Structures are given as C-alpha cells and as structure tokens.
Amino acid sequence: MTAVEPRTPADPATTTELAPAAAPWWTTAVVYQVYPRSFADSDGDGIGDLGGVRAKLDHLAELGVDAIWLSPVYPSPQHDNGYDIRDYQDIDPVFGSLEEFDALLAEAHERGIKIVMDLVVNHTSDEHPWFVESRSSTDNPKRDWYWWRQPGAAGAEPNGWGSAFSGPAWTLDETTGEYYLHLFAKQQPDLNWENPEVRQAVYSMMNWWLDRGVDGFRMDVINFIAKQLDLVSGPAAASDEGSPMGAQIHDYLQEMHREVFAGRTGAHLTVGEMPGVSIDDAVLFTDAARAEVDMIFQFEHVSLDQGVHKFDPLPRNLVALKRSLARWQEGLAETGWNSLYLNNHDQPRLVSRFGNDTEFRYESATLWALVLHLHRGTPYIYQGEEIGMTNVRFEGIEDYRDIESLNHYREAVEQFDQSPASVLAGVHAMGRDNARTPMQWDASAHAGFTTGTPWIAANPNFPEINVAADRAAERSVFRFYQQLIALRHDDPVVALGDFELLEPEHEKLYAFTRTLDDRVLLVLANASDTPLTLQGEWVPDDISGAELLLGNYAGDGAAALRPWEARLYRL
Template structure:
C-alpha cells in the first residue's frame, strides 16, 4: 500500500511579495541613486511588514535607457547599484530573515550595448546575426525612409518597432526602445544562452524569476503586418523548454511569474496549469486598463462594475487549475490611492486601506510595490521637464507633434505616467525623505513630510500597520490562500463584496465576507443572507463599527472582513 501523502500546496500560495525598484528605494552612498547596500539597510522594514518574498527590479549592468530594463550584461551588477559581492550580501541578509529573493528576468530584448547585439550588428556574416531580428527594407522602398520598415509593427514606446541600421543596410526589431533590440527565440543558441544564465543565478541562491513581457518572446518568423505581438506560435513550447532546462529537478520549489501584456483568461489558464509546467502565475493588465480611453494617457473614471466583472472573471477562470497574481501597483503603474481612491488628506488612509483589503483577500498571491504600504501618492509633476521615463517623454513628443494640446498631454502623463511609481521611497520627514544625503535622481514627492515610514510606524491606524495585519491574516487563515471565491452584489456601483470559503478537515466550512466601499459617500447594502449576524470581525479600517445585520451601512471608503464557521 502506498504511503505517499498528497503534495503540499506551493509555499507561494500563502506568501506575499514585495517589489523593490532599486533606483528609488534607498541610497547608501549619497549619489542620489538607490543601491543594494541601501536595500540591506532597510530590510527590517520588510521583515516588520511580514512579507515573504523580495522581487528586485533589474540591477544588471545597463545604459539605463529604460531604467535597467535594457540589459548589457546578464551576469553582473550595475556599478550604480553595487557589486556582485553586495548582491551576495543582500541575498544572505534576505535569507537570514526567512525571506526569499526573486530576480527580474528581461529576455525578450537586451540593450543594444550588450556584446551579443554588438557582435550581431557587425553584418550578415556575424555568427550572432540570427540572435536578433534583422530584415531588409520593404521591397521597392528606399531604406531609412518612411514606410520602408519591414512591417507595420509599432513600439510600445511610440513610433515604429523597427530601427534602420545604416552600416548594415538593414532594420532590427525593437518592440520597446530602439536601444532594446528583440532577441530571436527561434534560434536555439539564444534559448540555451538564456537557460545557462538563469541557472547561474539559481545556483547563486536566488529563489525564482519575475519574467518581463515573457509572452512576447515568440514571434511568427514571417513577421506579418498586424497590431498584436503577444503569445506567439511557440510560446508554450519555449516556456516548457525553459522549465525543463532550468527549474525541473531542483530540490527547492521556486517562484516564476510571467508578465504578459494582452494575455486572456483562457491563455493564462494554460500558462499556469501546473500539469503543463510553464509558469506559476501571470501578471495580466486587464484591470489596470479599465480607466484607459484612447490609450493609457487618455484617462477615464473607473467604473466599479467593470472592475468587479474583470477581477471576478479572472478569479473564476483560474479556479481549480491556475493561479492569480494580485496587484494594484508596480513600477509601471501610477499610485493606486491616487488612481482608484482619494489621495486628499482626509481620505488617503481610509481609501488606501480599503483598496488593500479588497485586493489581498482575493484568491491569488498579493504583490506590494514599495511605498504602497505607506499610502504613497502620485507626484505633482508640473511640466514635462519633471519626467524621466522614456515612455512618457516619447509620448509627449509624438502627441504634441500631432497637434494635441500640450496641457492635455501633460494631464495624462501626470495621472498615468510611470514616474509616479518611481519617486523615491519616503522614509522620514527630512530633506529628500531619508532616501539620500545627495540629490535624488528624480525629486521626492513634497508630501513626504506627512507621508513617510517613520510616521507610519508610530501610528497604529496607519496604512503600514493595516498592510501588516492583512499579511498576517493571510498567513494565519488558510481560507485566504486556499478558499473558493464568490462575487456578491455584482451590480452595485459603489460596494465591492465577495466571500471566501474553505471546507476544513473536520467537515466545517470557514467563510469570510469582504466588503469595500469604493466611494466617498456612505453606502448601504443588503447582504444575501442573515447568517452573518454572529460573524467575527477580523479586520477593518473604521473603528467601533456596528455588528453585521441583513443591511450594512458602510462609511466612506470603509473596508470590513468578517469570519464565520458553519456546517459544510
């Protein structure tokens, strides 16, 4: 008779990940740029918060055209961040606090200063020519002139996705900056080189990878005219091969999350099905595109019904097979309290904690972006000169050139620009928020005198302590990580409500009720049953609330979580 027990659930289902954007987290040497030693100095902040994983945005050598997502050497550390020895010290310090460290894997493209591309650029006879996508001008077109590009693909950073290289009389593909040429994953030598690099980092001790735009690595070799580049014909083959060559057979269970622009629920179910051995979870962008009009910089008000429909569809679609990643913020998104909440002084804390509560109690692994746990807000950018991000600067130049009112363009950048997430971490009320003793590479948000970690630590009702309680709840209550999800009140335009349910070994069911008021007004809702009267209040952001009844009145931006036990 077999004595094998069922495989335990992966550790990352009950874990919380914290993303660090190194340029903006903590500067140890006063040069105005965050670094690895600065992160080491601030690790106790993460330990106190209770997170399980540190995800480190790129720290590899880079010309910094796209703030490190243009990599010129995959197996070293950029001098602005420190050395490999500093990285090893960071890794040891993370592990000493019983946390894990996940690297950013950027392998859809490299920098144009990477030795691979420099060699490829030497000409058609280069042994690495086919490591990138080189193509001649369209037949009959004059190379280097408008319309001569090999196809109609557009860059995510504005303009054509093709750059003419005059010495070689050919175009190379770049779905992002012209300084980020796309690798040709059709070439097995490219894939082998990437696998060797990944294994090198895992052998060094890292605990997994967040994979940048990984669903873009497969392209139709014919490169036909089209508008969508994602999930090409060999994407599943490439990810399964990566799993075999890099992750399979390792004794430790690693974390792999794939950033996948445009991915559908149906595709994500395939990517995250454990039986297919591709990735553990994906980052999808549907819910953070709901306030986009004609592009991301054309801002529309959030419709809560759209948000419920989107997140609910992902909860249902991946149930029983795949796994969700849960996030509001990252290095590419504006601050959520300014976006979906109210960042004014009266409602900032309340709306930030409501948004956190609603997100973290879903089924999936939550990701916290640096400063989110403080309720950091968008920055008050006043002119285009305040921006540093290549996406924003390219968009401004192109839109103004088309004749769009610069004031309107700037308003879109101010609301949605990526630099909102990249202003320095606000540690205290001192000059430059305790981020640096020098001049920061991008100015600190002026509200750091009120919104900062030091003040948050001292205030039991702060956003920080609410995040700490949410993370502890996930660790303590198996229903948060493993329970089923049911959306309630799908047609209510004000209140987000759902339940989580897990049948315990003794045959009873633990259920959670989550309520969040997405408005600045009082909201009254009727619960679908009256069995919540004796439920225990687990966490909330309004003190001294009344017990639950059939009808519940929620204060502006209020969040509540209640628990009950009943027969299964």
C-alpha cells in the same frame, strides 16, 4: 474586532502546513517589489542601491513579506531604467557589486525572505556584446541572435508594428542597411528565440543565478519572446494591432523549465509578465501539469480606465473592475493561479488611481489592500504601497524621467499638435514616474531617500506621508498590511478558499465571499466618498453574529459602511 498579530516571517516553505499538503509555498506568500533605483540610497549619489535595500530589510521583515522581487540591477546604459541590459551576469556599479548582492541574498535569507530576480530576455541593450557582434556584419555568427530584415518597398519597415514607447518597432541600422526589431525602445533590440543558441545562452545565465542562491524570476514581457513569424516577415501593411505573441511560447517555457528548474531542490517562484493574454492562455501557462510558470501578470484590470491610449485616462468604473477581477478568479479557480496587484513600477499609485488620495487616503489605501489581499492568488505589494504613497504632479515635463512619458509627450505635442497642458494631464494620471519617485522614509530632506541629489525629485507630500509618520500614527497603513499578511499566512481560507462575487452590478459596493469546506469569510467594502447602508440580498442574515476579523474604521458601523470602509467577517 479581533486583533491579528503580525509575526516574524519564517521560511515560507514551512507555512503550508495549514493548507492542503499539495499547495505550493507561494499560495500563502506575499511578494514585495523593490525598485532599487528609488528605494534607498546608501552612498549619497542620488540613486538607490543594494546597500540601501540591505539597510531596509528589517522594515520588510517586520511587514511580514515572504519574498522580494528585485527590479533589474544588471549593468545597463539605463535608457529604460535597467530594462535594457548590457550584461546579464553582473551588477551595475551604480547599484553595487556581486559581493554586495551576495550579502543582500544572505541577509534576506536569514530573515526568511526570498529574492526573486527580474529576468529581461525578450530584448537586450544595444550595447550588449551579443548585439554589438550581431550588427557588425550580415554574416556574423550572432547575426541570427536578433531579428534582422531587409527594407520593404521604398525602404519601408518590414511590417507595421509600433514600439510600446512610440514610433515604429523597427530601426534601420546604417552599418548593414537592414532593420532590427525592437518592441520597446530602439536601444532594446529583440532577441530571436527561434535560434536555439539564444535559448541555451539564456538558460545558462538563469542557472548561474539560481546556483548563486536566488529563489526565482519575474519574467519581463515573457510571452513576447515568441513572435508571429508571418507578421515579422510580412508586408509593410501588416497590422500593428493585437499581440505579437507566437504559438511557440509554450514550447519555449516548457523547455526553460526542463533546462533550468527541473530536478532542482528548493522552492522557486516563476511569474511571467504577459500583456494581452486571455484567461484561456493563462490556464495553459499556469497549469502545474504543463510545467511552464507558476503564475502570470495580466493587464486586463489595469487597462479598463484607459481610452484610446494609455495616457487618455477614463473615470474609474467599479463595476467593470469587479467583473474583470472576478472573471480571472473564476477562470483560474480549478487550474492555475492568479497574481494579485493594483500597482507596480509601470502603473500609477493605487490610492490615487482607484481611491481618494486626499480626504480618505488612509481609508481608501486600506480598503483596496483588504479587497486585493482577500482575493485568491499571490498578492504583490509595490514599495510605498504599504504607507499609502500617492501619485505625483510635477509642474513640467522636464521634471519627469520615464522614457515612455517623455516620448509620448514629444510625439503628442510636436507631431500631433496637442496642447502641452492636456498631454501633461495624462502623464500626471498614468505616467510610470508616479511609481518611481523616491520611497518616502521620513520628513528629512528628499524624504530620507538620499543625502545627495535624487535622480528624480521626491513627491512634495513626503513631510506628511512617510514610513516614520505612518508607523507612528494611530491609523497606520503599514500595520494594516501587517495584519493582512499575517491572515494569509495563518488562515487557509484566505490562501485557498473559493471566491464568489456578490452584487456585481453595484456601483459602490465591492463584496465577495471566500469559502473553504465549512468556513466562510465575507468582505464588504464601500468604494465611495459617501456612506452606504447595509441592506439587500448581499447582506447575510447572520451578519449581526459574525466575527469582525479586520476593518479600517474603529468599531463596527452596524447598519452602514462609512466612506471607504472595508470589513472582513468570519461567518
């Protein structure tokens, strides 16, 4: 096997000389998501903070990532762990201060790492001064900054939309006798982007952060800022099926680009989280000529193992997963760009969801790393993914903290009389707290996350699975990720090569090629617990003479792929 040496990350803007001159810096970049609340606690209060992130920057620099996506650190009542924002232009004291943020920004930049902030502007906290004014009276100047509607017949909600966190998406406010819209928790009222004053206030805030030195934004459910107006004001019988996204979204994003990014120097990143969008939508959103966003997060591939709802898990279907990812590769091949992810702060751990997190944890963690990072797009690593952290199975619902899981459990058990054990099984498999248990740094108390009592308990497997143990191990997930990141930096085929899926109907094999000019890379991955004989049309005739660039087993298994074995060849 040819060794790929990890490198100290340079300014990502300097890495594109290996690729066509027109390729943006983020085509060769890898982004690491930090969920600050659970990453590292520097002051012993049990909650991760900016000081903890600063203390671990060398870990990320050694990994080789180009940018950090920082989940919300703004002042917040924390009903949705920071995605309910009280003040867009400050730092919550639980995380630190603006001065601490500036220090983090400077220290990250010194290491060649960019900082991307989380932009949450579909909704605010109900404690935000804008909403406090808006709900004070029907004639307040900020009344139209949010979605207010009068009750329907017999006092019903204005339409049939449901909240993503259970229950209706409308709450009656006793002060004025009208309903306000919240697509998420009732403490997260939706901003009315139809009002130009709202848009200008958001753009002003974004410019404030960019002027401070941040390098871009991950935009939370950004396609929902545009609402289908006929449904918002529709009858109570209006359907809650499908997406609430309105056609104005393209106008809003293009205006945002003009007001915030146009004319700025520097290399900024904009990625929009967009539930429910199609490939055709994504082409429009990410077409550079349209100046909307650089890339999007879509949810098709992480919805395939869900039944009637999110907490109804289905067995993994490799054929469906391959088809889905390949469709997006093909759909955005000529115009646009893909974001590549298999887990984040809202999704279960990838090694538990898509692999075998017991007998073949190292092998399946590294297999999915190789498969994902060799697709065309910008890979996103979620904290702990680089050491193969797993899902957690807490004994009771009282050990969980996520509002989505808690609301689902209460509704399913109390209203629909489902058995607590069956509901808890769904939370075990799909709940967001799987990703939110403390980062596992070492085998000391609370996984080295805090010297205090953590806001949520560490996964009990932390004595065996942690950064210190993994980096010292002969087979290290961390070192495997280092090699993958270095490959993307250094080999233009990884960043820009065409993608072709091989054997789409095979139930165990994930195989594809990446091609740029006359250079070809081949990925062969056995996503199963049993060996897979190499045979058939999907094995090139010249594989015996191909160069093995990277693999997750020692040596070459020749005629068979071992359980959860992945290989990368240069043909």
